[in-house]
Structures are given as C-alpha cells and as structure tokens.
Amino acid sequence: MWIYEKKLEYPIRVSYTNPRLAKEIITQYGGPDGELAASLRYLTQRYTMPISQAKAVLTDIGTEELAHMEIVASLVYNLIKGATIDEIKAAGLDDYYADHDKALYFVNAAGAPWVASYIQSKGDPIADLHEDLAAEEKARATYEFLIRLSDDPDVTDTLRFLREREVVHFQRFGETLNLVHEWMDSKKVF
Amino acid sequence: MDQRRRDLLRIMELEFAAVDLNLFLDTHPDEQRALADYNAVSQELMRAKMAYESRYGPLMNYGYSMSEGTWRWVEEPWPWEITFNRGE
Amino acid sequence: MANTTRKTPSNSEPPEGKTAGYFGQLARAYVPPQTYSRVWSPAEGLMKGTVFPELYRPYEPGMRP
Numbered sequence: 001m002w003i004y005e006k007k008l009e010y011p012i013r014v015s016y017t018n019p020r021l022a023k024e025i026i027t028q029y030g031g032p033d034g035e036l037a038a039s040l041r042y043l044t045q046r047y048t049m050p051i052s053q054a055k056a057v058l059t060d061i062g063t064e065e066l067a068h069m070e071i072v073a074s075l076v077y078n079l080i081k082g083a084t085i086d087e088i089k090a091a092g093l094d095d096y097y098a099d100h101d102k103a104l105y106f107v108n109a110a111g112a113p114w115v116a117s118y119i120q121s122k123g124d125p126i127a128d129l130h131e132d133l134a135a136e137e138k139a140r141a142t143y144e145f146l147i148r149l150s151d152d153p154d155v156t157d158t159l160r161f162l163r164e165r166e167v168v169h170f171q172r173f174g175e176t177l178n179l180v181h182e183w184m185d186s187k188k189v190f
Numbered sequence: 191m192d193q194r195r196r197d198l199l200r201i202m203e204l205e206f207a208a209v210d211l212n213l214f215l216d217t218h219p220d221e222q223r224a225l226a227d228y229n230a231v232s233q234e235l236m237r238a239k240m241a242y243e244s245r246y247g248p249l250m251n252y253g254y255s256m257s258e259g260t261w262r263w264v265e266e267p268w269p270w271e272i273t274f275n276r277g278e
Numbered sequence: 279m280a281n282t283t284r285k286t287p288s289n290s291e292p293p294e295g296k297t298a299g300y301f302g303q304l305a306r307a308y309v310p311p312q313t314y315s316r317v318w319s320p321a322e323g324l325m326k327g328t329v330f331p332e333l334y335r336p337y338e339p340g341m342r343p
Contacts, residue, residue, distance in 0.1 A: 006249050009206065011199055011274035056216040064209060074270035148339045154275065160337065164327025167335050168210065174309020175217035181306065207320035210329045221314045231320060
C-alpha cells in the first residue's frame with residue numbers, strides 16, 4: 001500500500017521557460033539511470049532479500065525515488081509549460097512534441113522510451129545490492145552532467161539536492177551489503 | 191514567500207529530516223540517539239501537518255487526513271503547480 | 279567457534295558497539311558503516327540534501343573524478 005502526500009520532497013524553483021533544459025533533464029525521468037528505473041529496481045528487488053533490514057532499505061529508498069521521479073517531472077513540466085512552438089522547435093523538442101505535446105512521458109534525453117531491461121532483479125542479494133550501488137553512482141554522474149548543462153541556477157539547485165541523495169543512498173546500500181554478508185556468514189556451519 | 195509556502199516549506203524540512211533519519215535507522219536500528227531524534231522530528235512534523243491541513247486542506251488521502259465541510263482533496267494546487275520562485 | 283572466518287584488520291576495526299559489517303575479506307566490497315554524531319537542523323539538511331555533515335559531498339562543475 002502507498003499513501004500519496006500532496007507535496008514535493010523538495011521546494012523546486014524554475015527561473016524561466018527552457019525547453020532545451022527540459023529535453024536533457026527528462027532523462028532522469030525515463031532514462032537508463034533515471035528515477036523511474038531506480039524506484040522500480042529497488043521495489044521489485046525487495047521481495048527476495050534475505051534479511052528484514054534489506055527489505056526495509058529497498059522499500060524506503062524505492063519510495064523516496066518515487067518522490068524524486070515526481071520532482072524531476074515537476075521540473076520538466078514547469079520548464080516547458082509556457083513554451084511556444086517556435087521555442088520548442090529551436091530547442092529540438094519538436095520530435096517529442098509530435099507524440100506527447102507537453103505531457104510527461106518516460107524517455108531518455110534522446111527520446112528512447114523506458115524499457116525494463118534498464119534494471120535487473122537477480123534474486124542473489126549480493127548481486128542485486130551491487131547493482132544498486134552502481135545505479136546510485138550512475139545517477140550521481142548523470143546529475144553532474146545535467147548540472148554542467150544547466151543554465152538555470154534555480155534548476156541547478158534542485159539537481160544538487162537530487163545528486164546528494166544518491167550519495168546518501170550509496171552509503172545505505174553499502175551498509176546493507178555489510179549486513180547481508182554478515183547474515184550469510186552467520187549461516188555457515190563449521 | 192507567502193504564508194502557505196512558508197508553512198509547506200517547514201513541513202518539507204521536517205519530513206526530509208525524518209526521511210534521512212529513517213534510512214539511517216534502517217541500517218542502525220539500535221542507535222538510540224538517532225531514534226530519539228527521529229521521534230522528536232516526527233512529533234513536530236505531525237503538529238505542523240495538522241496546522242497546515244486545518245488551513246489549506248488535506249495533505250494525504252485514503253483516511254490519513256480529515257476534510258472539514260467539503261471534500262477539499264480535489265482542490266488545486268497540486269504539488270507540481272507550486273514552485274518556490276523568488277517573489278512567490 | 280562462531281565467526282572463525284572473521285578477519286578484521288586493526289586499521290578498519292568498526293567503532294565499538296557498532297554493527298560491524300564485514301571487513302577485510304578478499305573479493306568482497308564493503309562501505310565503512312556510518313556512526314551517529316552531529317546532525318544538521320531540518321532546514322539546513324533539506325537545503326544540503328542530507329542531515330549528516332559527514333555524508334555531504336557537494337559537487338562543483340569542473341571537478342573531475
């Protein structure tokens with residue numbers, strides 16, 4: 001069960017209409033290292049975790065990633081909502097516009113749709129947690145690329161928040177990996 | 191910043207602290223100082239949410255918030271329609 | 279004879295009373311467990327993206343890994 005809360009996790013600011021920046025940031029909505037992939041990866045891996053703490057971490061981080069997905073969507077929505085057709089064409093967002101108008105859709109920066117093969121759910125908790133650690137680093141790297149691409153300091157502020165969350169999540173997945181290793185060792189009989 | 195945004199920002203601050211402490215406690219469930227901080231922040235968050243909801247309507251659906259007079263859940267703005275731009 | 283495989287090098291000994299995690303084994307990744315100390319206020323934490331000063335790693339463009 002999930003309960004919706006009518007608030008964002010972070011107070012977003014968007015200085016001006018900027019379809020070019022929206023076209024890049026949307027990759028964190030529906031791209032390979034984006035928030036949809038992160039959330040679904042963790043929420044689907046949790047069922048076969050061997051210890052309760054790992055189930056808790058994947059549930060809670062998977063839930064926070066849904067909130068991040070909403071933040072990214074809100075940025076994109078506000079960056080394109082006032083754009084004219086000429087601005088959309090100039091930004092190269094016209095291909096997207098042809099299929100989606102100004103609606104939110106799960107694509108990467110080049111327009112490729114989200115696919116489940118972005119994520120894995122292996123059943124082996126060590127393998128899954130290593131994927132999760134890598135996913136946090138890839139998302140951190142993407143946010144750094146987006147910060148370099150951003151020409152709106154207000155949008156950059158939110159990108160910095162989202163990037164820092166990847167650092168914190170990496171720490172928690174690392175601690176979870178330690179706990180799973182400990183649990184596996186405790187199962188060994190000598 | 192208007193009063194509504196100020197009140198909402200305070201809720202965001204408290205709830206964010208709760209999120210970060212929650213994740214810490216998931217991997218450190220016996221850390222009593224973190225637990226005490228989590229409980230303190232949760233209590234303040236509950237108070238802030240109740241005050242906000244009495245003014246601006248429910249923050250949560252499915253029975254977690256009450257709605258006085260009319261069904262205020264359907265009222266705008268939705269979260270993506272609230273920005274914190276300078277001058278708002 | 280529980281924990282006979284546990285090899286914890288002294289320089290990565292976990293803080294006393296902490297869940298240790300598993301240190302020092304070859305072919306194994308680990309992250310040092312965080313210990314609880316000071317936390318920022320909720321307001322400062324939200325602006326920085328964490329309430330834990332020791333996890334705050336701000337990024338400056340131009341900084342390369």
